[in-house]
Amino acid sequence: MTADHQRRYPLGACDLAPIWRTGATLMVVVKDLKKRFGETEALKGVSFEVEPGTVLGVLGPNGAGKTTTVRILTTLLKPDSGTAEIEGIDVIANPAQARARIGLTGQYAAVDERLTGFENLQLIGRFFHMRKSIAEQRAHELLDQFRLDQAADRVVKTYSGGMRRRLDIAMSLIARPSVLFLDEPTTGLDPRSRQEMWEVIENLVAKGTTTLLTTQYLEEAERLADRIVVIDHGTVIAEGTAGELKAQSGGQRVEVTLSDASQLDRVTPALSEFQIDGTHESIDVDALTVTIPVTTTDRLVPAVVRRLDSVGIDVADVVVRRPTLDDVFFELTGKPAEADEDSGDQRGEQ
Amino acid sequence: MSATGTLAGSGRESESAPYSVPRGPIWLLRDIWAEGTRHLRATIRNPDLLVFAALQPIMFVVLFVYVFGGAIQIPGYRTYQQFVVPGIFAQTVVFGSAFTGIGIAEDMQKGFIDRLRSLPMYQPAVLIGRTWSDLLRNAFTFVIMMVVGLIVGFRLEGGIINSLLATLLLLAFAFAFSWIQAWIGLSVKSVEAANSAGFIWMFPMTFVSSAFVSTESMPRWLAKAAEVNPFTIVTNAVRALYNGHPVGNDVWWSILWALGLTAVFSALSFRKFQNTSK
Ligand SMILES: Nc1ncnc2c1ncn2[C@@H]1O[C@H](COP(=O)(O)OP(=O)(O)OP(=O)(O)O)[C@@H](O)[C@H]1O
Ligand SMILES: [Mg+2]
Numbered sequence: 001m002t003a004d005h006q007r008r009y010p011l012g013a014c015d016l017a018p019i020w021r022t023g024a025t026l027m028v029v030v031k032d033l034k035k036r037f038g039e040t041e042a043l044k045g046v047s048f049e050v051e052p053g054t055v056l057g058v059l060g061p062n063g064a065g066k067t068t069t070v071r072i073l074t075t076l077l078k079p080d081s082g083t084a085e086i087e088g089i090d091v092i093a094n095p096a097q098a099r100a101r102i103g104l105t106g107q108y109a110a111v112d113e114r115l116t117g118f119e120n121l122q123l124i125g126r127f128f129h130m131r132k133s134i135a136e137q138r139a140h141e142l143l144d145q146f147r148l149d150q151a152a153d154r155v156v157k158t159y160s161g162g163m164r165r166r167l168d169i170a171m172s173l174i175a176r177p178s179v180l181f182l183d184e185p186t187t188g189l190d191p192r193s194r195q196e197m198w199e200v201i202e203n204l205v206a207k208g209t210t211t212l213l214t215t216q217y218l219e220e221a222e223r224l225a226d227r228i229v230v231i232d233h234g235t236v237i238a239e240g241t242a243g244e245l246k247a248q249s250g251g252q253r254v255e256v257t258l259s260d261a262s263q264l265d266r267v268t269p270a271l272s273e274f275q276i277d278g279t280h281e282s283i284d285v286d287a288l289t290v291t292i293p294v295t296t297t298d299r300l301v302p303a304v305v306r307r308l309d310s311v312g313i314d315v316a317d318v319v320v321r322r323p324t325l326d327d328v329f330f331e332l333t334g335k336p337a338e339a340d341e342d343s344g345d346q347r348g349e350q
Numbered sequence: 351m352s353a354t355g356t357l358a359g360s361g362r363e364s365e366s367a368p369y370s371v372p373r374g375p376i377w378l379l380r381d382i383w384a385e386g387t388r389h390l391r392a393t394i395r396n397p398d399l400l401v402f403a404a405l406q407p408i409m410f411v412v413l414f415v416y417v418f419g420g421a422i423q424i425p426g427y428r429t430y431q432q433f434v435v436p437g438i439f440a441q442t443v444v445f446g447s448a449f450t451g452i453g454i455a456e457d458m459q460k461g462f463i464d465r466l467r468s469l470p471m472y473q474p475a476v477l478i479g480r481t482w483s484d485l486l487r488n489a490f491t492f493v494i495m496m497v498v499g500l501i502v503g504f505r506l507e508g509g510i511i512n513s514l515l516a517t518l519l520l521l522a523f524a525f526a527f528s529w530i531q532a533w534i535g536l537s538v539k540s541v542e543a544a545n546s547a548g549f550i551w552m553f554p555m556t557f558v559s560s561a562f563v564s565t566e567s568m569p570r571w572l573a574k575a576a577e578v579n580p581f582t583i584v585t586n587a588v589r590a591l592y593n594g595h596p597v598g599n600d601v602w603w604s605i606l607w608a609l610g611l612t613a614v615f616s617a618l619s620f621r622k623f624q625n626t627s628k
Contacts, residue, residue, distance in 0.1 A: 057508065073469070074468045075468060076467055076468060090525035096470055099469055099470040102468065104464075106464055106465065107461075108460070108461045110460060110464060112388060114391075114392030114395060114396065115388065115391065115392060123384060123388055124469065126380070127381065127469040127470070127471035128382075129470070129471075223603070330566055349476075
């Protein structure tokens with residue numbers, strides 16, 4: 001926030017759920033959620049927890065079940081089985097109680113284009129049955145916070161995509177929810193708006209808003225989330241901090257670049273003595289690189305070069321690097337993240 | 351409340367707002383009011399939409415009266431205006447109800463309905479607010495129509511009281527049809543589909559009726575269909591009232607139809623709304 005903002009709201013602009021309210025209880029507890037749509041098993045038993053004041057990143061490719069999970073938690077959809085609690089409230093048995101505690105920003109900006117930004121905020125305040133004066137004051141506060149004060153009295157139809165997204169999030173925050181749900185908040189935004197959105201979310205997070213954020217972008221989860229749950233085909237396949245997930249996927253990796261594609265297949269067999277058992281290599285045909293998780297060894301690069309040389313593979317470059325979340329995802333699913341269900345899998349690394 | 355006061359009580363105030371969700375009929379009405387004004391405000395802001403909604407029926411009045419007016423003689427009516435204008439009124443308000451379905455489908459498509467469903471408001475208010483605001487919009491269109499009708503020579507021969515009753519009956523019917531459209535809008539989920547599904551059946555319904563010609567001039571089987579058409583019943587009722595003719599049982603039947611359609615389709619719509627999962 002700006003210095004000016006701090007001056008005007010010395011105590012305020014705190015989206016923080018007060019400590020005495022949250023206590024030590026978990027904000028979100030999800031146990032064994034299952035949901036089927038006809039033939040599609042969207043969720044096959046998803047469980048996770050979110051601690052107060054933290055951000056949980058739910059990471060997964062298209063169709064993983066992210067939106068389905070969010071819709072169940074926000075009372076829009078009933079699961080076939082399993083339980084979901086928000087601040088100890090069972091969302092399935094007590095949807096009205098749960099709704100009073102959440103803010104939802106869906107995958108697509110849900111704003112009324114015919115109204116102004118201020119009117120949109122005011123409307124949500126009315127539906128939370130807030131006192132008019134409080135709702136209005138809060139609306140102005142949020143318009144300032146999300147840099148929409150200039151556009152407050154303009155009809156939303158005239159807003160840019162980024163502004164709509166910001167208004168959308170502001171609308172979810174009007175009643176200071178205990179848990180904020182952000183379903184793919186940056187999907188479809190251009191790089192500049194995405195950067196802006198990240199800053200917006202980082203600001204919220206810094207104030208301690210408990211948040212559940214879904215994303216297809218590893219970079220986004222790594223940057224914004226305290227903990228990450230990786231889901232794929234309706235199942236949690238890994239869980240932990242970004243660091244833990246990286247450690248889990250076996251430390252460092254060696255990236256070999258060749259000068260021609262014909263020898264790509266021979267790299268892994270040649271380097272089997274270095275490779276961590278049970279891991280997959282990933283081959284990027286376009287970039288002519290093969291990436292292999294390797295055990296930590298002294299003087300690895302010269303050893304790898306000598307080995308490849310000895311079997312007659314023509315090496316252009318060899319690099320050793322720390323794993324990224326892309327590697328983690330590849331490691332867990334055997335296919336690259338951010339690809340569609342059925343699209344090609346040659347894109348191992350970015 | 352002063353800014354300082356709010357700041358000092360910031361934690362408490364913000365807490366009490368979302369956590370003790372007030373319930374009760376007053377809050378139901380407030381939610382309906384909030385949702386209704388959302389649409390009315392938007393309508394007032396885009397008056398061209400209202401004007402276009404009225405333009406087509408105005409054209410109908412003018413065309414029917416001047417193109418057919420000379421050729422068609424209906425026994426018992428001084429002029430063709432006295433016969434056809436109430437029919438066009440009925441058609442206009444029923445067509446106007448299609449906005450309900452289109453609006454709901456649009457809100458669903460844009461995810462706004464999902465947002466509302468995640469709020470601690472009275473859920474039925476989403477639909478009730480919509481149908482009531484569309485009723486007001488329809489009433490406004492009706493006023494324009496009435497003025498045009500009076501200009502082309504239509505007269506309230508049944509007197510003020512009967513004319514008021516006729517108008518109320520028309521609006522009650524429009525309200526009932528809004529609920530049919532609400533159910534269609536919730537069922538189809540896209541604006542384009544709501545547009546076709548909402549209008550397509552209203553053409554045969556309004557034309558195979560007594561709205562524009564007497565059913566006696568139709569082939570036997572068509573006349574039969576027209577006579578059981580609820581649209582014919584309401585048209586006959588309001589026409590008799592505006593003209594000061596004996597109304598028979600048509601008024602009672604049309605009230606029953608309006609109540610029945612409202613009851614059935616609001617129930618269907620509420621259920622559909624609860625089970626929506628886009
Ligand atoms: N209403 C529905 N009817 C039928 N199938 C559905 C429905 N909603 C979701 N699905 C299916 O369930 C699976 C999970 O969908 P979901 O929308 O939760 O995925 P997601 O992780 O949010 O994907 P994306 O990144 O594309 O938004 C998909 O295969 C999807 O096609
Ligand atoms: Mg999704």
